[in-house]
Amino acid sequence: MKVLHFPPGGDGFEAFLRESGPALLRLGHLLTLDRAAAEDLAQETYIKIGLAWSRVRKDGNPVGYARRTMVNLFLNSRRRARPMPVPQVPETPREDPALAAVDSAAVIRQILAGLPPQQRAALALRYLDDLPDDEIGALLGCTPATVRSHLSRGLATLRARREGEHHAPRP
Incomplete structure (x- = not known):
């Protein structure tokens, strides 16, 4: 920290x-x-x-x-x-340069968007802020074991969806 x-x-x-x-x-x-x-x-x-x-x-x-x-x-x-409601929809979305540099960032964003909020928050706190389970648990209001469950399930979902993207037939 x-x-x-x-x-x-x-x-x-x-x-x-x-x-x-x-x-x-x-x-x-x-x-x-x-x-x-x-x-x-x-x-x-x-x-x-x-x-x-x-x-x-x-x-x-x-x-x-x-x-x-x-x-x-x-x-x-x-x-x-x-x-x-917004008065006017922006013409072009803005990309975060850090995520734009990642190969197939759109796919990764789509996969992350499909995760439940608790899993996404646990993954962000672990891999962005490098926090241990007990600190993540304190932030999310759950036990370290639940944090590990969120991380495990979130990573399993990310891997499965990412694998599916690589093996999906191209149109």
Whole structure:
């Protein structure tokens, strides 16, 4: 886990945002699989952290608090997901450069989108943030054994679907 060093003076919130922002946005993108939704999720996370900053700063683990907040917001939004009308549909979707570099990123995104939210969150926290089972369990509100189950099932699904893509007959 990265240790943040805040400059003397001020409350350190802006420095926290600068240092942790890119990593939180990457986590949000892996959770939502959509750049705009990831930005919205990150913004919601920053608002919640900002409102609780004095307590979060005293706790000494603002990155962990931010991760947990983001995962909770993601999982809660999935439970009450409703389509939101927009005034105008964007002409072209934006791709995340990190995922665009992956071979057949569209296939991987489609496979990840088919995973249940808990499995996708567990995979993102393990392989993006390299967290151990007990920390992932604390973030997801489950036991380390359940985390291992989410990871195992998620990876099995990813492997099976990825294999199916390689062996599917071409039109």
